[in-house]
Amino acid sequence: MPPALLLAGGEVLDPAQGLRQRLDVACCDGRVAALGRDLPRDGHEVIDVSGKLVVPGLIDQHAHCFIGASDLGVRTDEICASTGVTTFIDGGSAGAGTFEGMREFILSRSRVRILAFLNISAVGLTYLEVGELNHLAYADADAAARVAREHRDLILGIKVRQQKEVVGDAGLEPLRRAIRAAESAGGLRVMVHVTNPAAPLEDLLTLLRPGDIVSHFLHGRGDGILGEKGKVKAGVREARRRGVLFDVAHGRSHVNFPVARAAIEQGFFPDTISSDLTSGGAARIVKDLPTTLSKFLNLGMPLEDVVRAATATPARAIGREGELGTLKPGAAADVAVFDLEEGAFDFEDADGHTLAGRRRLAPYLTVKDGQLWWRRAP
Numbered sequence: 127m128p129p130a131l132l133l134a135g136g137e138v139l140d141p142a143q144g145l146r147q148r149l150d151v152a153c154c155d156g157r158v159a160a161l162g163r164d165l166p167r168d169g170h171e172v173i174d175v176s177g178k179l180v181v182p183g184l185i186d187q188h189a190h191c192f193i194g195a196s197d198l199g200v201r202t203d204e205i206c207a208s209t210g211v212t213t214f215i216d217g218g219s220a221g222a223g224t225f226e227g228m229r230e231f232i233l234s235r236s237r238v239r240i241l242a243f244l245n246i247s248a249v250g251l252t253y254l255e256v257g258e259l260n261h262l263a264y265a266d267a268d269a270a271a272r273v274a275r276e277h278r279d280l281i282l283g284i285k286v287r288q289q290k291e292v293v294g295d296a297g298l299e300p301l302r303r304a305i306r307a308a309e310s311a312g313g314l315r316v317m318v319h320v321t322n323p324a325a326p327l328e329d330l331l332t333l334l335r336p337g338d339i340v341s342h343f344l345h346g347r348g349d350g351i352l353g354e355k356g357k358v359k360a361g362v363r364e365a366r367r368r369g370v371l372f373d374v375a376h377g378r379s380h381v382n383f384p385v386a387r388a389a390i391e392q393g394f395f396p397d398t399i400s401s402d403l404t405s406g407g408a409a410r411i412v413k414d415l416p417t418t419l420s421k422f423l424n425l426g427m428p429l430e431d432v433v434r435a436a437t438a439t440p441a442r443a444i445g446r447e448g449e450l451g452t453l454k455p456g457a458a459a460d461v462a463v464f465d466l467e468e469g470a471f472d473f474e475d476a477d478g479h480t481l482a483g484r485r486r487l488a489p490y491l492t493v494k495d496g497q498l499w500w501r502r503a504p
């Protein structure tokens with residue numbers, strides 16, 4: 127058995143526990159064993175992380191892993207280890223017709239914990255040039271519900287892209303089918319992509335239920351969250367009051383800094399901040415989840431809220447609170463350690479705007495299931 131691990135003297139920031147102070151973190155048998163000042167060191171491999179920020183292993187609530195069998199996808203272990211991501215949620219790369227393959231060839235072979243939303247389109251995201259819902263028969267609610275039940279250990283909900291170019295003239299019917307599939311699979315959530323939506327956003331939001339997730343809510347294409355005079359629309363605030371969650375899901379084309387700044391200035395923070403990482407996005411503006419988090423830090427969100435949006439809140443959104451996204455003793459021993467660097471850093475959005483930042487989260491070390499997974503080379 128590998129030795130127990132002790133991360134000593136870092137600044138622990140765990141929003142799930144309302145905690146921000148200098149503490150040691152002890153990990154044993156894959157679990158957080160203890161959190162405290164000057165914990166006993168005997169029998170532990172000790173790593174000094176003083177001066178660094180220690181947070182729960184990050185949960186990327188929307189990214190893409192199905193490399194080689196969908197149009198999107200990254201080599202998850204390589205990118206997650208070096209960015210503090212210990213839980214990776216696939217945002218609908220596979221549908222009922224392809225999920226078995228994603229399970230066998232990706233999910234079961236990855237060290238990072240991967241969970242998934244199943245695309246309502248049976249073909250998933252195999253060929254984006256056409257769009258998975260232009261042929262509506264692919265939106266097979268019965269097949270999606272069956273596959274979601276069969277893979278209930280890994281499938282968290284149903285994904286649907288309600289973008290004009292994706293649904294053709296089907297309007298909101300794909301979303302209705304996704305909700306039907308989620309309900310018939312046993313009360314699962316729906317994740318809906320709203321960039322350039324095929325119906326007014328507020329109409330779309332009225333269909334959503336508490337716990338459903340709006341992806342890409344800060345996009346700059348087509349009907350969005352801002353109404354007259356740049357105010358967050360009443361229907362958007364009303365959806366949040368009902369328990370609908372708003373996720374960033376940055377991706378190659380879904381974050382617009384002026385929209386994000388307006389939302390943040392009006393106190394409409396993202397519930398969750400995810401990367402929507404794809405191979406194209408990793409190479410260009412998205413880069414990774416810590417870069418995405420750093421953008422929101424520089425847009426004016428406090429550090430605690432930024433960390434909460436990639437730990438405690440996504441854990442709750444997927445029904446794993448207490449187990450993931452926290453350093454509470456007994457939780458999975460997934461830990462991410464960062465340097466909070468100060469300097470001059472430029473960030474880009476999807477629409478050609480730049481942001482001159484002064485702070486950034488630089489990954490230093492990642493622990494997965496109580497074992498050192500990655501550490502920045504000296």
Ligand SMILES: [Zn+2]
Binds near residue numbers: 188217402
């Ligand atoms: Zn996506």
